[in-house]
Amino acid sequence: MFTWLSENASVVQAVAAIVTALIWLVYLQILVGGIRRNKRAWLSINRGAGDGMNAHVLVSNLGNEPVYLRDILMKVRTDEKTTPAFITERQEYSREELGDALNGTLQGPLQGGAYRSLGDLREIFRRAGLSDAPEELEKINEIEFVVFGATHTTAGACKTYSVVCDDNNNLRLDPTRMQTRRLSRWRCRRIGRRAAAEGA
Template structure:
């Protein structure tokens, strides 16, 4: 055995070098992947703090880095059309009602682990210029919230809710999937561009 090793020492060293390089490459990939995951924005959209039209829509930063919220888009789908409206600016409040002018917008930094309420559904509907009358609510099939943010790159998330009205005309939002869907950079740009074109 030792004689074979001494006779083939150069081959054994070459194989050992290759195996060592492969191991270091695997470790490097794990290290880089961990760093990228830690810096990746992770936004969550949920409904809570109330029922029906009094329920709030909450955006939470589940990442390790602060996220700057830029825009919030709401899409409302009925049988015959889809309405898109940016609900970033809290137009339901006048400047006199706000202790700070910055409270009139949802834009701004969101620290890691922090959350921000987009308002309750009644406020959001008024902000989007939509009616909250029971006969209009019954026509709605789905509501989708899209959040655009930024860290060192573009961040985005969306969540879709199906709308259910009970016998007492109480509105309920049921998520079509439990997890908030993350959006790629190009998809954020495409959604924002389409919404801007419709608003123009």
């Protein structure tokens, strides 16, 4: 055994060097992947804190890094059409009601682990210029919320809710999928451009 090793020392050293390099490459990939995951923006959209039109829509930052919320888009789909509206500015309140002008917008940094309420559905509908009359709510099939944010790159997320009205015309939002869908940079740009072209 030792004779074979001494005779093939150069080959053994080369193989050992290659194996060591491969092990270090694996460790490097794990390290870089962990750093990228920690810096990756992860926004979540959920319904909570109320029922029906009093339910709030919440945006949470599940990542470690702060995310700057830039715009929030709502799309309301009926059988006839899809109505997009940016709901970033809280125009349903006067400046006197808000007290602080900065409370009049949903823009701003969202720290890791923090959340922000977009308002309850009644407020959001007023902000979007939509009617919350029972006969109008019955026509709605789906509501989609799209959040545009920014870290060192563009961050985006969207979640779609199907709309169910009970016999008492109480609206309920049921998510079409439990997880919030993350949006790539190019998809954020495309959705934003299309909404702007449609006059949102």
